[in-house]
Amino acid sequence: MALDRIVNIVLRAAELVFATIVAGVTGQHLHQFRHASDWSQGRFIYTEVVAALSMFFALIWLVPFSWSFVHWPVDIILSLCWWAAFGLLVNLLGNSCGYIFDWNNVHPISGDQCGKFKADIAFIFLSALLWLVSALLGIFWVHSHERRARVDAAHRQHHRRWYRRNRV
Template sequence: MIFTDIFSIILRLAELAFAAIVAGVDGSYLHAHEHESSWGLGRFIYTEVVAGLSILLAIIWLFPFSGSFIHWPTDLVISIAWFVAFGLLVDWLNGACGYVLNWGNITIDGNPNSCSQWKASIAFSFLSAICWLVSAIVGIYWVRRHTAPVAGTTYHRRRWYRSRV
């Protein structure tokens, strides 16, 4: 079905772009704070790993072939990992920049500690989680549609206690 192939390509491109943005923002923060304790930077390291894994899988599964739809369990796991990263970033911000979804007075100033960058990282991690979730749903739809039994055929299940003889 051409619609699912095109939709899958669009989702994979969005997943790739969103993961690259989050990896860049969090990577610049990790670079600026490279001499701090790993415990304090754990949530950013986790987010960076999820972003790197997402970039790798999005590139590999970007090619349109029917085998790319059977990876829906992995898409679901990556989506959950992105939701966890989103929650960790929101928890770290802890209201320091105001309400998380308040996008008023956002400016680009180049400061690695600015609220604009953190809100962008939070927003794109949430969008990435949604894209991976939708990609899993499309995969489930495709697998269900292409593995359904043919009309008119019935399957008889042999009872476990009966022998074949």
């Protein structure tokens, strides 16, 4: 089945791109607000760490081998970390820039501070979704291959030749 490997490569590439965008925009926030309170900087530092870990794992697992599917527990953990970063930054934003899903001024590079902040939150949300989808694909792949291996083993045992001796 080559389709699952192609989907896996596309997901890993998108995870790498989104984590890189989040790392860049969040790094810009950290640089601009380096004199802010420790709590708001902690949120950005946490987001940077999650983005760095995501870039590392997405880059390693971008190699299209079947073993890249068995890492679905790490995908779930990274998805949960992204969801936590999303919640922390949405909580920080509050109502200061308007409704969180109002995308009128969203732009990660050029735009006002609210637009950059909302772009950062949007890419965090998308990254969390991609890691979750990647985990679900890994769970599906592992369980389907385990089921197929059990069926093949039962089939081989059932159709043993009459002239072969038992290997006990």
